Amino acid sequence: MNDAVLTIAGAFKRYGETQAVAGVDLSLTSGEILCLLGPSGSGKTSLLRLVAGLEHLDAGELRIGGEIVDDARGAPRPPERRGLGMVFQDYALWPHLSVLDNVGLPLRERGRSDWRKAARVALEQVGLGTLERRHPYELSGGQQQRVALARAIAARPRLLLFDEPLSNLDAKLRDELREVIAHTVREAGIAALYITHDQSEAFFLADRLGVMRDGKLLQLDQPETVYQRPVSPFVAHFTGAAGPFAVEPLENALSWAGIVAPCPPDAALNGGGPAALYLRPQWLSPAEPGAGAVPGVVRVSGYAGDGWSALVDLPNGSIHLRLPQRVAAGERLHLRVDWDKALLYPRDHKR
Known part of the structure; x- marks a missing residue:
């Protein structure tokens, strides 16, 4: 330059x-x-x-x-x-x-x-x-x-x-x-x-x-x-994304502990095989139970001024979320994921 x-x-x-x-x-x-x-x-x-x-x-x-x-x-x-x-x-x-x-x-x-x-x-x-x-x-x-x-x-x-x-x-x-x-x-x-x-x-x-x-x-x-669009799992995790959540790619979809969801666009996958999913907290929101909703259990929570901060256990992993209403440890909830933003990498990604 x-x-x-x-x-x-x-x-x-x-x-x-x-x-x-x-x-x-x-x-x-x-x-x-x-x-x-x-x-x-x-x-x-x-x-x-x-x-x-x-x-x-x-x-x-x-x-x-x-x-x-x-x-x-x-x-x-x-x-x-x-x-x-x-x-x-x-x-x-x-x-x-x-x-x-x-x-x-x-x-x-x-x-x-x-x-x-x-x-x-x-x-x-x-x-x-x-x-x-x-x-x-x-x-x-x-x-x-x-x-x-x-x-x-x-x-x-x-x-x-x-x-x-x-x-x-x-x-x-x-x-x-x-x-x-x-x-x-x-x-x-x-x-x-x-x-x-x-x-x-x-x-x-x-x-x-x-x-x-x-x-x-x-x-x-x-x-x-x-x-x-972090280039690797390390960059995703270091910049605040939760994961890895183990998922299995399907044709134009993925399976996460029995939940079938659309495969994120631009997913960094080379062929088939196990994959690692990373999510940012703002990409999840409370939802009613139903097709595509991800189940979670609150492990610990506390009041954060503009809502409730909670550590939520999801299938094969956990994530910190900011929720709009009071939640208690042990409470079950369902979450909608913005799959267009989700990050997906090969499980054996080295960087």
């Missing part, structure tokens, strides 16, 4: 016997937020450290702004010469400096005479324009992370790197800060590579979303595509 801010081609990185990054290719354009989602050990942070210049490629090539910064042959370009801004879990603020000085110090060190003006603009963008004289110990955790974000964007870098920046905050602050990040980054028109293991965070922020496992990038696409 000619307008790519970041291009990674065939990236490999090994630590001893562990292949942390295994042949990753991706590109990122100006103003785009690309989120990488995956469990611990999936390779997402190792990839970010390669982009940051904190690690060196074993093989492959990495370009920022069209310039090679690491190609596994020579010495990589150091972090301070890559035009990056970084926001990590640890806010890394200087406790003896004011908010304004924390944001402006990197600019001062580069000899910017307008550092105060640039720092104040960044603080206004993150909603802290009135707190420039305070010190970090006078701020909440959410405010401290806003200062870290302001410091990262103050120099208007071409690329921002986020490594689990909200993982130390409570749920309410995470929701608030992800909105600040989305607005601030897009308003500034900066490309961002965002690493997280939090599904809701990734889906909310991403223009494109990648899912990693064992150092490999399994799927990279728009968030709605990853959600609606």
